[in-house]
Amino acid sequence: MASGQADPAITAQRAAQMLERAAIALTEAEGARDRVRALSEAVRGYEEGLIALREGLRQATLRERVLVMRLDAKREEVARLLGALQTIQRAPAPLLLLHPSGPVGTARSGMILSEITPALQSQARTLGAELSELQVLRLLQESAAATLSEGLDGAQKARIALSRAVADRTDLPRRFAADPAALARLAESSQTLDSFADGLSRQEVTALESGAGEAEAPDRFAGARGRLPLPVDGKLLRRFEEADAAGVRRPGIVLATRPRALVTSPWPATIRYRGPLLDYGNVMILEPAADFLLVIAGLKEVYGEVGEIIPAGAPIGLMGGEAPEERDFLTVGVKDDGGSREETLYMEVRQANVPMDPADWFRLTEE
Structure with missing residues (x-):
C-alpha cells in the first residue's frame, strides 16, 4: 500500500472495537x-464506530479498485511473466545456458539470464503481494457485514432506549414553571424568529424554589467563546448571513449532519422552548446564561421539558431522516466522506436578542 494511505484492515478493526465498546455501554x-x-x-x-467502519469499507473499496485496474492493465505483461517463469522452472539449468553460437554465446546468455531472473522474481513477488492484498480486502468486506449489521441494530436500540429514558427522567432541577398556553400563543403570533426570541426573553415565568436559582452568569459563558463543542457531529454548510440557494440570508449557521444523529447541549442551560416553530421544524431554545439564547432548529425529535436545567452534553434531540442500512455502507463512492450528511441543523447564538456569529463561539469543521 502506498505511503500515507490508511490501512483499511486497521481502520475496520478499530471500528469493530468501538462498536463492541458501544454494545457493552448499552x-x-x-x-x-x-x-x-x-x-x-x-x-x-455507536455513531463513531459506524463512521469508522464506513471509512474502513471506503478505503477497502478504493484500494480494491486500484488493484483491479492495475492488474487489468498488466494482464498481457503478467501472462508473459508467468510464461517466462514457468519456462525457467521447467527447463534444466545447463540447457538454459547452452547457446548454438558456441561458448561465447553461452557465456553471454548466462549473463543475460542472471540479470533477468532476479527482475522476473521481483515482478512475481510484487504480483503475488497485490493478489494477496486483493484477497484480504475482499475477505475484509465480507467479514464487515456481520459487524455492520450488529452495529446498526445496536444503534437503533440505543436511540429507542434513550428516548424512553429521557421521557422517564424526573431528577432534573427546574428553574421555572412554564405556561404552555402562553408559549403556544407566542409561537402562533410570531412572524419571525426575532420576534419570537424577543417575546420569549420578555415572557414572565414563575420561579420555583426547588430550582437552581438564576441563570448562569454571562461572563462564565462568554469565557467559553471559541471553545464550545458543536451540538451534533456535523460540518459547516452555510455561514452566518450567507445566502442560500433561494437568496435567503439567516443570522445563523447551517450544519450538515448524518441521519438520526444525536444532538446534545453544548453548555449547561435552561430549556426555554421546545417544539415546532415557523418554518424551522422542531426547535430547541436554550438559555446558557442570562441574556444569552442558543437556537437549535431542524430536529426530528426533541427531549426535555421547558424550565428544566440540563447539564452540558445532555441529549436534546435526534436529527431526522432514515437510519442508514447495510447497503448504504457497502455501496461506498470514491468521494464519500465516511458517511452521508443528508440532514441540516440550523443554529443561532443571541445576546440580548441580537444575533451573533456562531463561528466565533463554536469549533467548526468545514467540508
Missing part, C-alpha cells in the same frame, strides 16, 4: 444511576 446502561448519560454515551459510541 448493556451496562440498564443499571446505571444516570441512564440518560449512559445511553447518550452508548449512542455516540
Whole structure:
C-alpha cells in the first residue's frame, strides 16, 4: 500500500472495537444511576464506530479498485511473466545456458539470464503481494457485514432506549414553571424568529424554589467563546448571513449532519422552548446564561421539558431522516466522506436578542 494511505484492515478493526465498546455501554446502561448519560454515551459510541467502519469499507473499496485496474492493465505483461517463469522452472539449468553460437554465446546468455531472473522474481513477488492484498480486502468486506449489521441494530436500540429514558427522567432541577398556553400563543403570533426570541426573553415565568436559582452568569459563558463543542457531529454548510440557494440570508449557521444523529447541549442551560416553530421544524431554545439564547432548529425529535436545567452534553434531540442500512455502507463512492450528511441543523447564538456569529463561539469543521 502506498505511503500515507490508511490501512483499511486497521481502520475496520478499530471500528469493530468501538462498536463492541458501544454494545457493552448499552448493556451496562440498564443499571446505571444516570441512564440518560449512559445511553447518550452508548449512542455516540455507536455513531463513531459506524463512521469508522464506513471509512474502513471506503478505503477497502478504493484500494480494491486500484488493484483491479492495475492488474487489468498488466494482464498481457503478467501472462508473459508467468510464461517466462514457468519456462525457467521447467527447463534444466545447463540447457538454459547452452547457446548454438558456441561458448561465447553461452557465456553471454548466462549473463543475460542472471540479470533477468532476479527482475522476473521481483515482478512475481510484487504480483503475488497485490493478489494477496486483493484477497484480504475482499475477505475484509465480507467479514464487515456481520459487524455492520450488529452495529446498526445496536444503534437503533440505543436511540429507542434513550428516548424512553429521557421521557422517564424526573431528577432534573427546574428553574421555572412554564405556561404552555402562553408559549403556544407566542409561537402562533410570531412572524419571525426575532420576534419570537424577543417575546420569549420578555415572557414572565414563575420561579420555583426547588430550582437552581438564576441563570448562569454571562461572563462564565462568554469565557467559553471559541471553545464550545458543536451540538451534533456535523460540518459547516452555510455561514452566518450567507445566502442560500433561494437568496435567503439567516443570522445563523447551517450544519450538515448524518441521519438520526444525536444532538446534545453544548453548555449547561435552561430549556426555554421546545417544539415546532415557523418554518424551522422542531426547535430547541436554550438559555446558557442570562441574556444569552442558543437556537437549535431542524430536529426530528426533541427531549426535555421547558424550565428544566440540563447539564452540558445532555441529549436534546435526534436529527431526522432514515437510519442508514447495510447497503448504504457497502455501496461506498470514491468521494464519500465516511458517511452521508443528508440532514441540516440550523443554529443561532443571541445576546440580548441580537444575533451573533456562531463561528466565533463554536469549533467548526468545514467540508
